[in-house]
Amino acid sequence: MSGNFQLQQTSPAINAGVVISGINDGYFGTGPDMGAIEYVGNVPFVQTLLLEKSDGSFWLLLWNRVAVYNQSVKADIINAPVSVSIATVATHTWTLYTPSVSASGTVIGTGTSVTVDVPDELIIVKIS
8 A cells, every 4th residue: 555644734633643752842833743744734746855864964855746748849847846844943054955956065044944945856955
């Protein structure tokens, strides 16, 4: 069985969870959601993968996964970027990498949250 197990916008499980210190205290809304995935709004097609390195830094991979193809010209259709907010409980330095452009990253903020525009291609946000 496979599928999308994220909460839907009208789910009664949104904000209905119990706070567990150090586990789910970085929630959105008036309380944590029930289940493993916190509902953060309608951000369709944005895929994520969170990796932790042995040095304690986190690397969040994001991409806009909208598979569209123009049959008449036989080419992929470029989609507009989707704005996504990322938040943590602690203060971090946020560095953005766009591998298709450069191997170098650009610091995009310091604090508990940052907003990035997720294009059709992979971007990586280092959280340190």
